[in-house]
Amino acid sequence: MKQSLFTLEHARQLTEDTYELVLSGDTSAVTAPGQFVNIRLPGRFLRRPISICNWTDEALMLLVKVVGDGTRELVRCVPGTELDVLSGLGNGFDPTAAGPHPVLAGGGIGIAPIYGLARRMLDAGQAPTVALGFRSAKDAFYLEEFAALGCRLLIATEDGSMGAKGFVTDCIRNVPECDYVLCCGPLPMLKAVHGLPQLRDGQFSFEARMGCGFGACMGCTIPTRDGYKRVCKDGPILYKEEIVW
Amino acid sequence: MVNLAVELAGVQLKNPIIPASGTFGYGREYAEVYDLNILGSFSWKGTTAQPRLGNPQPRIAEAPSGMLNAVGLQNPGIDAVIAEEVPNIAKIFQGPVIANIGGFSIDEYAENCRKLEDIDQVAILEVNISCPNVHAGGKNFGCDPKAAAEVTRAVKAATKKPVFMKLTPNVTDIAEIARACADAGADGLCLINTLLGMRIDLNTRRPVIANRTGGVSGPAVFPVALRMVWDVYEAVQIPIIGCGGVSSAEDAAEMMLAGAAAVEVGAANLADPRACKTIIEQLPAVCRRLGVDNISELTGGAHHG
Ligand SMILES: Cc1cc2nc3c(=O)[nH]c(=O)nc-3n(C[C@H](O)[C@H](O)[C@H](O)COP(=O)(O)OP(=O)(O)OC[C@H]3O[C@@H](n4cnc5c(N)ncnc54)[C@H](O)[C@@H]3O)c2cc1C
Ligand SMILES: Cc1cc2nc3c(=O)[nH]c(=O)nc-3n(C[C@H](O)[C@H](O)[C@H](O)COP(=O)(O)O)c2cc1C
Numbered sequence A: 001m002k003q004s005l006f007t008l009e010h011a012r013q014l015t016e017d018t019y020e021l022v023l024s025g026d027t028s029a030v031t032a033p034g035q036f037v038n039i040r041l042p043g044r045f046l047r048r049p050i051s052i053c054n055w056t057d058e059a060l061m062l063l064v065k066v067v068g069d070g071t072r073e074l075v076r077c078v079p080g081t082e083l084d085v086l087s088g089l090g091n092g093f094d095p096t097a098a099g100p101h102p103v104l105a106g107g108g109i110g111i112a113p114i115y116g117l118a119r120r121m122l123d124a125g126q127a128p129t130v131a132l133g134f135r136s137a138k139d140a141f142y143l144e145e146f147a148a149l150g151c152r153l154l155i156a157t158e159d160g161s162m163g164a165k166g167f168v169t170d171c172i173r174n175v176p177e178c179d180y181v182l183c184c185g186p187l188p189m190l191k192a193v194h195g196l197p198q199l200r201d202g203q204f205s206f207e208a209r210m211g212c213g214f215g216a217c218m219g220c221t222i223p224t225r226d227g228y229k230r231v232c233k234d235g236p237i238l239y240k241e242e243i244v245w
Numbered sequence B: 001m002v003n004l005a006v007e008l009a010g011v012q013l014k015n016p017i018i019p020a021s022g023t024f025g026y027g028r029e030y031a032e033v034y035d036l037n038i039l040g041s042f043s044w045k046g047t048t049a050q051p052r053l054g055n056p057q058p059r060i061a062e063a064p065s066g067m068l069n070a071v072g073l074q075n076p077g078i079d080a081v082i083a084e085e086v087p088n089i090a091k092i093f094q095g096p097v098i099a100n101i102g103g104f105s106i107d108e109y110a111e112n113c114r115k116l117e118d119i120d121q122v123a124i125l126e127v128n129i130s131c132p133n134v135h136a137g138g139k140n141f142g143c144d145p146k147a148a149a150e151v152t153r154a155v156k157a158a159t160k161k162p163v164f165m166k167l168t169p170n171v172t173d174i175a176e177i178a179r180a181c182a183d184a185g186a187d188g189l190c191l192i193n194t195l196l197g198m199r200i201d202l203n204t205r206r207p208v209i210a211n212r213t214g215g216v217s218g219p220a221v222f223p224v225a226l227r228m229v230w231d232v233y234e235a236v237q238i239p240i241i242g243c244g245g246v247s248s249a250e251d252a253a254e255m256m257l258a259g260a261a262a263v264e265v266g267a268a269n270l271a272d273p274r275a276c277k278t279i280i281e282q283l284p285a286v287c288r289r290l291g292v293d294n295i296s297e298l299t300g301g302a303h304h305g
């Protein structure tokens, strides 16, 4: 973990409620895709945890969905705004465990860490299939960015307005050779993916309300097969076998 | 040079700033952020006889200028703390440690304290009596002067270390509880613990916290904590650790003027992991502004003239 100031370089609106933010600063504490940052906002007591979508040596890319006052203030920050950020939090995904046919599954705003993960797996010579789920075509975002990666891309929308009608799980079922998943999304999606019989193993990114985000307060712990774990420090990524619903 | 040293029931602290129980774990996470040896002391996570898993999720909610928590005393239990955390604490911090102890019966409190007797680095026992008494229908020890006094006596009989009783603010007259503890032999007091509160999610129309209620802390509670420290200072002669909403060196000085001999900082550490470091760095300047060479001169200063 590192606490440092980042400067907002730009914010780009992607859908009615979702934005891409680029923050410049010291990213040396970021070691794996799926890690997150915890951002202090003026006037808010608790920090806001946001997944790292992608990063370079000098910048962080975040995708933020406005759901309340904190996220609204965050996306309204003007370029040049300095933000107090805890970076490199959590364990992150381990792509080396994924085998030859991994599927990367993202639902809604949960596609954020999937993007950086896909890029790094492709750089490492792995060939992941990416499956993204959205409510409808108007909620979909980052499709061009994913398409530009050049990996197999499957899309599902709940209302069928784009891609296949249905859920990410339906996409995954259509690629039966995929036997390992790395995924992030709302709890019902994680649970449905977890239940797919074709998967021998997988990594699942969890959310929890956080007091600190760095392991000190026990605010975020959830039961696992191996006892209680802190989503912020021992997670947010949990492995298939250890998850209890 | 301003002298920041203070004394708590015979224990010397290099400065009055102490991270509060439950916001600092057993020190591990903060040792990654700064050298803990700048601290006066730190109060470890409330530790009980048995390991505790704590409450269901969600446990955390935000409040204007503060937060609520219903962690439910999640901790690995006193034996695991002695075996795994105490040796690690010795590596990351060489000063005196405050052992925060929880309990659900008078015997449990006493037994937990007894187990710490031979650990030299534990300089003070901080007995959290904001816990339900399983033998009295779950009534909080800290809400009843008789029960608070009984815990105090039992713990005092079990240890030679100084005993500080940590008081709950969820009472009508905190000075009465403070007096009961002092009369029963407490060496000092720590106040306040969190204030009972709740939040409701407008979308679900349900309480945000699974446990329904949670303890409020952070800057929002500072004036309440300050007033209680003031009242207790008027009621007892033993040293007080002031706690509740402190987030700056100025707040710490205010706490001391109200009567605190030392100051605990809780929720502020969660919002800013460097909070205690920053406060300690700024204390000398605040003392100079107030015209004191020894910070301990501030204690109770607002009560006289
Ligand atoms: C590990 C992790 C990664 C995340 N990654 C992203 C991301 O990449 N993009 C994104 O848009 N969102 C992400 N979230 C969710 C994001 O943290 C919340 O949407 C945000 O905190 C809401 O703040 P608010 O003030 O707008 O909402 P409010 O509802 O007003 O927030 C009130 C309080 O509840 C907390 N809270 C509310 N919803 C959540 C939630 N879903 N998870 C955790 N805490 C919550 C807030 O932090 C705040 O303390 C992530 C959450 C976690 C735990
Ligand atoms: C997440 C959290 C966990 C806490 N756990 C304990 C605990 O285990 N034992 C205890 O005596 N107090 C506990 N407290 C109370 C704090 O030590 C402190 O008394 C209170 O939060 C008020 O101080 P503050 O406003 O500076 O946070 C906890 C507080 C928080 C925020």
Ligand code: FES
Binding pocket: A209, A210, A211, A212, A213, A214, A215, A216, A217, A218, A219, A220, A221, A230, A231, A232, A233
């Ligand atoms: S949020 Fe504090 S331990 Fe995870």
